[in-house]
Amino acid sequence: MSYETDLARIEAIVAELERDDLELDRALTLFEEGVERLRSAAAALNRAEGQVRLLVEHADGSFELADSGG
Numbered sequence: 001m002s003y004e005t006d007l008a009r010i011e012a013i014v015a016e017l018e019r020d021d022l023e024l025d026r027a028l029t030l031f032e033e034g035v036e037r038l039r040s041a042a043a044a045l046n047r048a049e050g051q052v053r054l055l056v057e058h059a060d061g062s063f064e065l066a067d068s069g070g
Helices: 003-017 024-053
Strands: 055-057 063-065
Touching: 003 024, 024 055
Parallel strands: none
Antiparallel strands: 055 063
């Protein structure tokens, strides 16, 4: 799943959890799914952050990926 898909589903889960007539079992199921989606989205953000950290800006303003081989 993509970050965008996870984010959209999290928003839908929050909307459903905010309903007054939600049964407890359904709320718990939604909460568990929400936690899984949050973990997935956080992992995607961490991967993207790692890629951004590898970018090197040159004096002319251009960018390239740095060698990540420490």
